[in-house]
Amino acid sequence: MVTSVPRLVVAAPSSGSGKTTVATGLMAAFAARGLAVSPHKVGPDYIDPGYHALATGRVGRNLDAYLCGPELVAPLFAHGARGCGLAVVEGVMGLFDGAAGQGGLASTAHVAKLLRAPVVLVVDASSQSRSVAALVHGFASWDPQVRVAGVILNKVASDRHEELLREALDESGVPVLGVLRRAERVHTPSRHLGLVPAAERHGEAVAAVAELAERVRAGCDLDALLALARSAPALPDAPWDPAAAVAGAFPAPGAGDPAAGPGAQDRGAAGPGPAHAGERRPGADGGPCTAADGRPARTEGRPAAGGGRPGSAGGRPAGADGLPAYAGPAGAGGYQPVAGGRPGSAGRPVVAVAGGPAFTFSYAEHAELLAAAGAEVAVFDPLRDEALPEGTRGLVIGGGFPEVYATELSANEPLRKAVADLAAAGAPVAAECAGLLYLTRELDGHPMCGVLDATARMTGRLTLGYRDAVAVGDSVLAAAGTRMRGHEFHRTAVEPGAGAAPAWGVRTPRPRTEGFVQRGVHASYLHTHWASAPGAARRLTERCVTS
Structure with a gap:
C-alpha cells in the first residue's frame, strides 16, 4: 500500500x-x-x-x-x-x-x-x-x-x-x-x-x-x-495497524536502518542505552536541552501524553471554551475510549486508563493496542472520579504531574482505596512515572494509594534519557528477559520499602535495577512505547481475563 x-x-x-x-x-x-x-x-x-x-x-x-x-x-x-x-x-x-x-x-x-x-x-x-x-x-x-x-x-x-x-x-x-x-x-x-x-x-x-x-x-x-x-514522494510503507501488531505482523524493532548512522543496528538492552542528547528547557520551543556541562542530564521519569481533542473526552461534556472537561489519552484520529466506563461487552474486559490534568502523558497507540487485544478502554479522571469505571478488570496509569496535584489526588480517598483494592485482588496494573508515584504510600507527605511499600518526593535533580532495559522477571507486561526501549524524564525520587521485585535491569547511566513488580502490578519510571512491544497490551489484556 x-x-x-x-x-x-x-x-x-x-x-x-x-x-x-x-x-x-x-x-x-x-x-x-x-x-x-x-x-x-x-x-x-x-x-x-x-x-x-x-x-x-x-x-x-x-x-x-x-x-x-x-x-x-x-x-x-x-x-x-x-x-x-x-x-x-x-x-x-x-x-x-x-x-x-x-x-x-x-x-x-x-x-x-x-x-x-x-x-x-x-x-x-x-x-x-x-x-x-x-x-x-x-x-x-x-x-x-x-x-x-x-x-x-x-x-x-x-x-x-x-x-x-x-x-x-x-x-x-x-x-x-x-x-x-x-x-x-x-x-x-x-x-x-x-x-x-x-x-x-x-x-x-x-x-x-x-x-x-x-x-x-x-x-x-x-x-x-x-x-x-x-512535492513529497509516496511512501511504500503500509500503515501500522494495531490489530496486526498485536498479532505479530510487524517486525520487531532494532532490525537496523542504514540512515540511522553508526551504532544504530545493535542496541540490545544489555548494552549501554544512550541518553537523548538533551531535554526540555522550560520556556523554550519544547525541544530537549542538555545539562550545563553539555552532557545529558540524568532522568527519572516523564509524564505521558496529552492527546485529547477539542470536544468531549471520556464521556464528559465539553466546557464552554471548547476543551473537554478533562483530556484523556486518546482523541480524534485515534481510538475513542468507552464513555463513562460501562462493563465490557461480549467478553471484552474493561481496562481503566487514567486521564485528566494530573495524567496527561500517554501515547495514543497504547489505547489502540489494548482495544485490538480485546479490551474496552475506559478513561477516568483521578482528580474527579471517586470510583473506577464500572467493570474494571485492569488499570493503566501513565505519566503526568501528580506532584502538582498531590493534595487533590490525596483528597480523593474513595478512588485511592478502589485502586488499592483492585491491585490487592491481583488485577493487572501498569504504571509509568506519574503512575508509579500515585501507587506509592505517599508523595511529598500526601497519602497516595499505598499499593507499593515506597515513598516519593520531589527533588532538584532532573533525571533524563533514553534507556535500553531488560525485564528482570515475569510481569503483566513482559516475560523475564524481554528487552524494551524507554525514556525517563522526572525530578522525583522513590524510596522503596520491601516486598516487591524490580521491573527492569538498566545499565545507563549506571548499572541498576528499576521499578516494582508485585503480583499483578508493574510500576516503573520508564516510559515505553507499546508499538515497539505490542505483546505488552496483549499480555495485560489476557491477564484481565484470568485474574
Missing part, C-alpha cells in the same frame, strides 16, 4: 528557535482553511502533541526512531495521517541532534529521511543578518539525503532587517517561505518539566493556539508551503 499524504518537517538549528510556535501555528492555520491536518512530533515529548491536538482536532502522535525503531516510523506516520490532506511534523532540538553517541539516530533529520519529507528550517534571526546565509547553507548541505527546502525567519526586528536577511538568503538557493516579526512570546507558561500541558490550561491554551495561527497565517506563504508538502 502506498502512502501519499503531503507532509512537512519543521526543524531548527537549535532548541529555542521557534519550532513549536511555527509548527503549531501552521497546523492551526491549515486546519482553518478546511484541511484535515495530521500532527506529529519527533521524539518522546508528550506536551507539544497536546497543543498540536488543539490546533488540528486530531490526536497528536509521536515519531521516535529510538523507542519504536526506524522501521516503524513510516508505518506509524501513515497510520496517524490516514485520510488527511496534510501532515506537519515538529522536530526535536536541532535538526541533526539525536540519541547521544548514536550517529544521528532518532534526530529530526533521521525521521525526515525515513519519511522522505521536505524540511522547513525555522531560524532565529534576532542577532544576525548576512550570516544567516552561511548558517542555512551549512544545514542544507550537511547531509545530501536531508532536503532543506525552505526557511522561515523568526524574531525579525524590522522591514530593513528582513530586507538584509532576504538578500543574503537569495545567494543560498533556499527560499524564504515565511517571516515572523519579533513580538511578545505567545503566553505558554512553563514549570519544572517544560511547558504546562494544554489539558491544564483550557481556554488559555485555545486562545494561544488561535494567536499562533494568526501570526503564521500573516507571516508565511501557506500556498508555497502546501505546494512543498505536496
Whole structure:
C-alpha cells in the first residue's frame, strides 16, 4: 500500500528557535482553511502533541526512531495521517541532534529521511543578518539525503532587517517561505518539566493556539508551503495497524536502518542505552536541552501524553471554551475510549486508563493496542472520579504531574482505596512515572494509594534519557528477559520499602535495577512505547481475563 499524504518537517538549528510556535501555528492555520491536518512530533515529548491536538482536532502522535525503531516510523506516520490532506511534523532540538553517541539516530533529520519529507528550517534571526546565509547553507548541505527546502525567519526586528536577511538568503538557493516579526512570546507558561500541558490550561491554551495561527497565517506563504508538502514522494510503507501488531505482523524493532548512522543496528538492552542528547528547557520551543556541562542530564521519569481533542473526552461534556472537561489519552484520529466506563461487552474486559490534568502523558497507540487485544478502554479522571469505571478488570496509569496535584489526588480517598483494592485482588496494573508515584504510600507527605511499600518526593535533580532495559522477571507486561526501549524524564525520587521485585535491569547511566513488580502490578519510571512491544497490551489484556 502506498502512502501519499503531503507532509512537512519543521526543524531548527537549535532548541529555542521557534519550532513549536511555527509548527503549531501552521497546523492551526491549515486546519482553518478546511484541511484535515495530521500532527506529529519527533521524539518522546508528550506536551507539544497536546497543543498540536488543539490546533488540528486530531490526536497528536509521536515519531521516535529510538523507542519504536526506524522501521516503524513510516508505518506509524501513515497510520496517524490516514485520510488527511496534510501532515506537519515538529522536530526535536536541532535538526541533526539525536540519541547521544548514536550517529544521528532518532534526530529530526533521521525521521525526515525515513519519511522522505521536505524540511522547513525555522531560524532565529534576532542577532544576525548576512550570516544567516552561511548558517542555512551549512544545514542544507550537511547531509545530501536531508532536503532543506525552505526557511522561515523568526524574531525579525524590522522591514530593513528582513530586507538584509532576504538578500543574503537569495545567494543560498533556499527560499524564504515565511517571516515572523519579533513580538511578545505567545503566553505558554512553563514549570519544572517544560511547558504546562494544554489539558491544564483550557481556554488559555485555545486562545494561544488561535494567536499562533494568526501570526503564521500573516507571516508565511501557506500556498508555497502546501505546494512543498505536496512535492513529497509516496511512501511504500503500509500503515501500522494495531490489530496486526498485536498479532505479530510487524517486525520487531532494532532490525537496523542504514540512515540511522553508526551504532544504530545493535542496541540490545544489555548494552549501554544512550541518553537523548538533551531535554526540555522550560520556556523554550519544547525541544530537549542538555545539562550545563553539555552532557545529558540524568532522568527519572516523564509524564505521558496529552492527546485529547477539542470536544468531549471520556464521556464528559465539553466546557464552554471548547476543551473537554478533562483530556484523556486518546482523541480524534485515534481510538475513542468507552464513555463513562460501562462493563465490557461480549467478553471484552474493561481496562481503566487514567486521564485528566494530573495524567496527561500517554501515547495514543497504547489505547489502540489494548482495544485490538480485546479490551474496552475506559478513561477516568483521578482528580474527579471517586470510583473506577464500572467493570474494571485492569488499570493503566501513565505519566503526568501528580506532584502538582498531590493534595487533590490525596483528597480523593474513595478512588485511592478502589485502586488499592483492585491491585490487592491481583488485577493487572501498569504504571509509568506519574503512575508509579500515585501507587506509592505517599508523595511529598500526601497519602497516595499505598499499593507499593515506597515513598516519593520531589527533588532538584532532573533525571533524563533514553534507556535500553531488560525485564528482570515475569510481569503483566513482559516475560523475564524481554528487552524494551524507554525514556525517563522526572525530578522525583522513590524510596522503596520491601516486598516487591524490580521491573527492569538498566545499565545507563549506571548499572541498576528499576521499578516494582508485585503480583499483578508493574510500576516503573520508564516510559515505553507499546508499538515497539505490542505483546505488552496483549499480555495485560489476557491477564484481565484470568485474574
